[in-house]
Amino acid sequence: MSGALKNSLLWGTVVLLTFIPLLTIKAPGGGTDNQAQGVIEKLAPDYQPWFESLFTPDGASESLLFALQAALGAGVIGYYVGSVRKKRAATPPANVRNRAH
Amino acid sequence: MHIMEGFLPATHAVTWGAVAVVCVGVGLRSINKAVKKQPELKMLIGVAAAFTFILxxxxxxxxxxxxxxxTGTGLGAILFGPLAMAPIAAIVLLFQAILLAHGGLTTLGANIFSLGVVGPLVGYGTYRLGKKLALPLSLTVFAAASLADLATYGTTALQLALAFPDPLGGISASLFKFLGVFAVTQIPLALGEGFLTVLIFNFMQKYSGGELAQLGFHLTRSEGRL
Known part of the structure; x- marks a missing residue:
């Protein structure tokens, strides 16, 4: 199997794993972090959290900040992809170089 | 894997905090050493950190x-060893604790330990094992990244079970309950993370083969392709 085909199959699997639940699940169960909090409240009903988050963003700002975090990462990876591709394009392939001598 | 702010008793919070400080310190030293020896690796460390930021x-x-x-930590662990990811996880978790109310400052140590220490250790161990057994490189990378992801969530479940034992069944019964929350949900996500890690690793092989060779990836021609 060629590398490109394998890569496309891998991308396809990742996309399916993400979108099948989005399309099929009608009643989302919420995040696991919150569910764990629910289990704690059942196991230790008397437990009082002794510290509160200093700052809690509302829903829209939360999405924005998560997107910002992902964008920072994507920017760095995009820079890396661009720079190595450019470097590769600037260096002629080995067989071409050999012929020149 | 984010234990919420205030949801670990103070003794646990302090203990995990101390463990995390040591791990982050050791990790920083290992990154510094690697970069001093081979400055051209800076870019790949940035990529590993960025991958964790995104995922x-x-x-x-x-x-x-x-x-x-x-989690995104498997990639960096495979490339730079298990220690390098602790400082990167610390940055991500601090960002999320302060700005997103995701995780927290009192639970930062415990969360660094699961995301930045245990996950990468398991990922690195899996990678070494796969290499020893001469498994195909893509399969090894896939298994390392997926298991690193699952190990992080297993660790969170254990940390919560230690802090909140079941009144009847003790720590093991409590662990079972927390694993019930995390484990099954995490499996498809861990598989997806494994596939994504193979994709970015393939790209690095193609375009950063020289740097990977410096890191000890002696790629044969068949391994150089997927």
């Missing part, structure tokens, strides 16, 4: 109906 920002729905985060 841990994604809150993805899983086939179980709940949603959870991938």
């Amino acid at each position: 841990s920002a994604l809150k993805l729905p899983s086939l179980t109906g709940s949603s959870s985060h991938p």
Whole structure:
């Protein structure tokens, strides 16, 4: 199997794993972090959290900040992809170089 | 894997905090040493950090109906060893604790330990094992990244079980309950993370083969392709 085909199959699997639940699940169960909090409240009903988050963003700002975090990462990876591709394009392939001598 | 702010008793919070400080310190030293020896690796460390930034920002729905985060730490652990990821995880978790109310400052140590220490250790161990057994490189990378993801969530479940034992069944019964929350939901996400890690690793092989060779990846021609 060629590398490109394998890569496309891998991308396809990742996309399916993400979108099948989005399309099929009608009643989302919420995040696991919150569910764990629910289990704690059942196991230790008397437990009082002794510290509160200093700052809690509302829903829209939360999405924005998560997107910002992902964008920072994507920017760095995009820079890396661009720079190595450019470097590769600037260096002629080995067989071409050999012929020149 | 984010234990919420205030949801670990103070003794646990302090203990995990101390463990995390040591791990982050050792990790910083290992990164410094690697970069001093081979400055050209800076870019790849940045890529490993960026990969964790992206993946841990994604809150993805899983086939179980709940949603959870991938971790992204397997890639860096494979490339730079298990220690290098602790400082990177610390940065991500600090960002999320302060600005997103995701995780917390009192639970930062415990969360660094699961995301930045145990996950990468398991990922690195899996990678070494796969290499020893001469498994195909893609399969090894896939298994290392997926298991690193699962190990992080297993660790969170254990940390919570230690802090909140079941009144009847003790720590093991409590662990079972927390694993019930995390484990099944995490499996499809861990598989997805494994596939994504193979994709970015393939790209690095193609375009950063020289740097990977410096890191000890002696790629044969068949391994150089997927």
